[in-house]
Amino acid sequence: MGRTKRKFSYEERYAVWHCNGKKCWWCKKPLRLFEVTVDHVIPESLLDDDAALKEIIAQYGLPKDFKINGYENWLPCHNHCNQSKSRTPPAFVPGNKAILDRLAQVAPKAAGVANSVVSNVAKDKVFKSIFTALERRTLSLLDLHELLTAFAEDPATTGVPDDVIILDSGYWIPRDEIVREGLCQCERNQCVGQNEKVYCYFEKSLSSWVVRTGLFWRCYDEVITCPHCLAQHKRGHIGRQGICGKPYLSQPGRMGSA
Known part of the structure; x- marks a missing residue:
C-alpha cells in the first residue's frame, strides 16, 4: 500500500x-x-x-x-x-x-515566503489582542512605550530570560537552539549593508548548508561572479550541488574550500 x-x-x-x-x-x-x-x-x-x-x-x-x-x-x-x-x-x-x-x-526564497506568511498570521493574532486591550482601555500606549523602551535599554528588568540571545532585529533565540556563531565568513572586509563584519548566530532550524557557510544573510544572498564556475549566482551557493557549475565533491560549507 x-x-x-x-x-x-x-x-x-x-x-x-x-x-x-x-x-x-x-x-x-x-x-x-x-x-x-x-x-x-x-x-x-x-x-x-x-x-x-x-x-x-x-x-x-x-x-x-x-x-x-x-x-x-x-x-x-x-x-x-x-x-x-x-x-x-x-x-x-x-x-x-x-x-x-x-x-x-527558487527553493530558499519560497521557504522564506512561506515562513513570512506563517509569521504574519501569528503577528496578526498578537496585534488583535493588543488592539482589543487598547480599545477596552486595559492597556495604554504609554504602557506599550514603557515596555518596549525597557526591552531595548535593560531587557533583564522586563523578564527576558538569561538564556536567550536578542538579535539586532529584536527577535530572541534561545541559546540551546544556536548551533553555530561567529563572524561572517564572507571575503568582504565589511558585510553587505554594514560598516563592519557581522557576528552571526545560526539556529538549528536552518538548513545544514546555510549553517556551514557561516554567512550573514545579506552576504549569503548577494549575487556575485562565482570564483568556481564563473557564473552569476548567490555567494551562499558557491559550490552547491545543483546550482554552482563546479560543486564541491563533499559539499563542504566553508568558502574557498574544495
Whole structure:
C-alpha cells in the first residue's frame, strides 16, 4: 500500500504559486491562488520505490539530500492539469533538468515566503489582542512605550530570560537552539549593508548548508561572479550541488574550500 499523499498548507501553496510565476506549469495559463494545487516534478510515488528514486536522482544530477516533498520539487498547477498527468514513473526528460535547476535556486526564497506568511498570521493574532486591550482601555500606549523602551535599554528588568540571545532585529533565540556563531565568513572586509563584519548566530532550524557557510544573510544572498564556475549566482551557493557549475565533491560549507 502506498503512503498517504502530502497535504499542503496554505502558506506552502502560496509560496509555490508566488515564486513560480503564478501560472500552471503544465498549461502555462495564469493561476488564481484559490485554484492552485501543488504538483511534483519528480513524482511523489517514487517515495515508495527507492531504486527508481535513486536512478532518477542520478539521471538528473540531483543532490543526495534532494527532497521530493520540498520547494525544489514543487510547482503550481491546475487541479485538472494535475489529474490528467500520467501516473507512469517518468523517464529522464531533459527539459525537466532545467526546471529542477531553477527550482533549486527558487527553493530558499519560497521557504522564506512561506515562513513570512506563517509569521504574519501569528503577528496578526498578537496585534488583535493588543488592539482589543487598547480599545477596552486595559492597556495604554504609554504602557506599550514603557515596555518596549525597557526591552531595548535593560531587557533583564522586563523578564527576558538569561538564556536567550536578542538579535539586532529584536527577535530572541534561545541559546540551546544556536548551533553555530561567529563572524561572517564572507571575503568582504565589511558585510553587505554594514560598516563592519557581522557576528552571526545560526539556529538549528536552518538548513545544514546555510549553517556551514557561516554567512550573514545579506552576504549569503548577494549575487556575485562565482570564483568556481564563473557564473552569476548567490555567494551562499558557491559550490552547491545543483546550482554552482563546479560543486564541491563533499559539499563542504566553508568558502574557498574544495
